[in-house]
Amino acid sequence: MSEIEKNPEINKKQAALLEFIEKMEQMSKFQEKIDVPADIDQIWEVFLEEIENSIDVDICALFIVDEKTQEFILKNVSPADKESICLKEIELQIEIGMLPWVINRRQPALIPSLAAKNKKTIIMLPLTTVKRTLGLTMLFTPIKESLITQENLKLLAMLSKECSLVLENTFLYESLKGEHESLQKAQAEIARAEKLASMGRLTSGACHEILNPLNIISSHVQFMLMDDDLKPNISDYLNIMHLQSNRIAAIVQGLLQFSSSGMQNLIKIKVNDVIESALAQVRHELKLNKIQVVKKLGNNLPVITGDMASLTKVFTILALNARDAMSKGGMLTISTKICNKKEILPGQSAFIETMFQDTGCGISRENTRKIFDPFFTTKEAGAGTGLGLALSDGIIRDHGGIINVESEVDKGTEFHIYLPIKK
Numbered sequence: 001m002s003e004i005e006k007n008p009e010i011n012k013k014q015a016a017l018l019e020f021i022e023k024m025e026q027m028s029k030f031q032e033k034i035d036v037p038a039d040i041d042q043i044w045e046v047f048l049e050e051i052e053n054s055i056d057v058d059i060c061a062l063f064i065v066d067e068k069t070q071e072f073i074l075k076n077v078s079p080a081d082k083e084s085i086c087l088k089e090i091e092l093q094i095e096i097g098m099l100p101w102v103i104n105r106r107q108p109a110l111i112p113s114l115a116a117k118n119k120k121t122i123i124m125l126p127l128t129t130v131k132r133t134l135g136l137t138m139l140f141t142p143i144k145e146s147l148i149t150q151e152n153l154k155l156l157a158m159l160s161k162e163c164s165l166v167l168e169n170t171f172l173y174e175s176l177k178g179e180h181e182s183l184q185k186a187q188a189e190i191a192r193a194e195k196l197a198s199m200g201r202l203t204s205g206a207c208h209e210i211l212n213p214l215n216i217i218s219s220h221v222q223f224m225l226m227d228d229d230l231k232p233n234i235s236d237y238l239n240i241m242h243l244q245s246n247r248i249a250a251i252v253q254g255l256l257q258f259s260s261s262g263m264q265n266l267i268k269i270k271v272n273d274v275i276e277s278a279l280a281q282v283r284h285e286l287k288l289n290k291i292q293v294v295k296k297l298g299n300n301l302p303v304i305t306g307d308m309a310s311l312t313k314v315f316t317i318l319a320l321n322a323r324d325a326m327s328k329g330g331m332l333t334i335s336t337k338i339c340n341k342k343e344i345l346p347g348q349s350a351f352i353e354t355m356f357q358d359t360g361c362g363i364s365r366e367n368t369r370k371i372f373d374p375f376f377t378t379k380e381a382g383a384g385t386g387l388g389l390a391l392s393d394g395i396i397r398d399h400g401g402i403i404n405v406e407s408e409v410d411k412g413t414e415f416h417i418y419l420p421i422k423k
């Protein structure tokens with residue numbers, strides 16, 4: 001046995017050192033146990049396990065700083081029924097100025113059992129990065145403060161650093177993900193707007209070119225139909241030609257409407273008046289199809305600036321689509337209200353929200369992405385042109401607003417139209 005090995009004091013120190021190294025090794029696997037992106041619960045689970053491996057604890061609590069209010073919010077407690085103890089304790093520590101001191105120092109702090117509310121020794125572990133404070137871990141331990149060693153605290157400090165890094169990565173990932181999603185949404189919006197604009201220019205030119213020869217064909221067919229000596233089958237053929245020319249004319253008229261800017265007569269408008277004007281046009285149709293109309297119109301809504309005829313057209317289209325979706329009758333609920341939400345459109349937070357809700361066949365998830373595309377229709381030839389919603393979308397955009405859809409197959413569909421209230 002060497003001289004060193006014989007010395008019990010050195011032996012003890014060596015053993016302590018070995019134990020420390022072992023714990024550090026075990027702790028350095030912390031990050032490996034978490035696959036970023038993780039959620040806070042997952043990080044907490046691993047962190048808790050590491051803490052429990054390092055020191056004897058009765059209660060552990062994780063507080064996360066709310067970015068807006070800078071308050072410490074209790075996120076997790078173990079065991080779960082000790083929530084109120086932790087909340088009372090942090091209140092006390094804030095009151096006596098201990099919490100700001102610990103956060104400023106960025107080091108673990110020991111609170112003697114006498115100074116703690118539930119008379120247990122508390123270890124506060126700030127979770128910080130170079131730039132900011134992410135939160136705090138509070139440990140309640142049965143060990144007397146005089147028996148907690150510097151090694152214990154150092155180990156916990158390193159563990160907290162690891163945890164802070166993983167937390168910071170997760171928060172960064174979350175915020176990047178949010179920004180990426182809103183960027184993607186904005187790009188899709190721009191693509192949709194561009195598609196509509198170029199479609200508009202192209203169609204208005206083409207429509208006039210089609211309408212002229214179509215009128216000539218149509219009038220000649222009508223001349224031929226006036227002939228009393230027509231063989232019956234020829235007159236049948238001509239009638240078909242007449243019907244189909246009318247159909248082409250309807251589509252082309254729709255296209256023209258679609259491509260021309262509908263914003264000709266901008267005035268101050270009450271959205272409820274637009275609803276009444278649209279309903280006046282379709283009331284009879286709805287009644288014939290056994291559709292009950294329920295109106296929930298808001299009182300004293302602010303006015304918006306817009307084109308009455310175009311907006312009436314939108315609401316008529318929505319009502320007629322609802323009629324088509326409820327072939328066996330049903331209920332159409334129309335509501336208007338003020339909506340204050342920032343996330344609907346950038347730079348706008350006050351809208352009049354109009355909802356058209358039906359109890360019809362609904363729209364499949366796949367089709368909800370296509371319904372605003374020009375010419376998309378699921379209706380039989382002759383029954384739909386697929387231009388109604390594309391036209392409506394264009395008109396609402398021209399008003400600086402947006403139209404959204406939510407639908408469930410066999411349950412019904414909701415269209416939400418947001419029109420900005422400009423100050």
Ligand SMILES: Nc1ncnc2c1ncn2[C@@H]1O[C@H](COP(=O)(O)OP(=O)(O)O)[C@@H](O)[C@H]1O
Binds near residue numbers: 389
């Ligand atoms: N309220 C609704 N319920 C179910 N499907 C709808 C509703 N509104 C629109 N749709 C679907 O969207 C498609 C496109 O509508 P639209 O552009 O008005 O064209 P069209 O009515 O001529 O088919 C419809 O064919 C239908 O499939």
Ligand SMILES: [Mg+2]
Binds near residue numbers: 317320321384388
């Ligand atoms: Mg339609």
